[in-house]
Amino acid sequence: LMEQAIRxxxxxxxxxxxxxNNEGAENNAIFYTFMACCREADIEPYKWMKEVLSRPLPDMTEEELIKMLPSNFK
Structure with missing residues (x-):
């Protein structure tokens, strides 16, 4: 079980x-963080990402962006 947990x-x-480079590593870490948050919130990562990327994110207010986080996603 432990080996499977750390795989x-x-x-x-x-x-x-x-x-x-460092920027690529940082982007990768952000991506992994979102996927882990989806798993914690019991959300399918593909569905979440498809929904988030279909919206015009630069035009959203901070409140709207917070609602799009995996922990607040419905």
């Missing part, structure tokens, strides 16, 4: 070597 971390660590 994603180990695979991620190996894949981080190929981010290219």
């Amino acid at each position: 994603p971390i180990t695979l991620g660590r190996k894949n981080y070597l190929f981010c290219g």
Whole structure:
């Protein structure tokens, strides 16, 4: 059970070597954080991402953006 629990971390660590630069690594970390938040909130990550990316995010207020976070997503 423990090996299965840390497998994603180990695979991620190996894949981080190929981010290219610090900005790529930071973007990758943000992506992994959102996916982990979706898992915690029991939301399908693909459905969440499809919904979020279909909206005009630059035009949203801070309140609207907070509603789009996985923990607040419905």
